[in-house]
Amino acid sequence: MNTIRLWMDPRTNVGKVDRVIRFTVASALIAVPLLYNGVDAEYAALTSLFAIPLMFTAISRWCPAYAFLHVQSIRHKYENSRFYSRNISKADAVFRYLLGSVLILATMAYTSIADPWLVILALLAIPVIHTAILLWDPVYAAFEISTFERRMVTTGNTVNITDFTSNGKSGPPKPAATGGKRAA
Structure with a gap:
């Protein structure tokens, strides 16, 4: 080869x-x-x-x-599999879009004032909106925080939890050990 x-x-x-x-x-x-x-x-x-x-x-x-x-x-x-997976929920992303928009609008509202803090507000809007677009926050990832939702699917009497933030296998839980006897 x-x-x-x-x-x-x-x-x-x-x-x-x-x-x-x-x-x-x-x-x-x-x-x-x-x-x-x-x-x-x-x-x-x-x-x-x-x-x-x-x-x-x-x-x-x-x-x-x-x-x-x-x-x-x-x-x-x-x-990097867990570190780079999504860790921001839709509600968190919407909040970040709104916060980034407010930061940009605040900068635009006071354009007549030459203040370095307005430049900082505009620069802060960039990572805030960027994290909302990617649904990934490096600070959340560094501290292993996740607001990304998990979907629960009920099938009969078992619950299947699908975790979209990990690469692990998901599926119904394994039956408990009964000592060789079948549960009634």
Whole structure:
């Protein structure tokens, strides 16, 4: 069997811890120049440009530098399966859409005022709406919080709970051990 080594490996190569670090560093690169008034505009733009690839690689779970060097920070094959599954419910997503809209409208309502806090409000709207679109929040994932609903299907006298947030098998519960006797 011939195996072909790809020039750029297309598989996921950014692990859970690496992803959280990338989100944290990118957020700091964006927030620090905005919060301090003595920072030059060129420095703020440069740090924001460094933050863009970090955010992209954290969201996509794929780093082109890792792929080129055939390196990955995933320890085992299914490390990211639970971490990257949906963790936001529809109600939570609607709330995030509304919150993002309010942040954008608040920024637009006060455009005559040159205030750096309005820029921060506009920048906060981006991840809020982005998490609503993806139905995935990195903070929820890091702390293993999930508001995503589970559907219960009743069939006869058994209950089948389908968990959409895991890759595990779902199905009716196994019968309890009765010591070799059939239950009446």
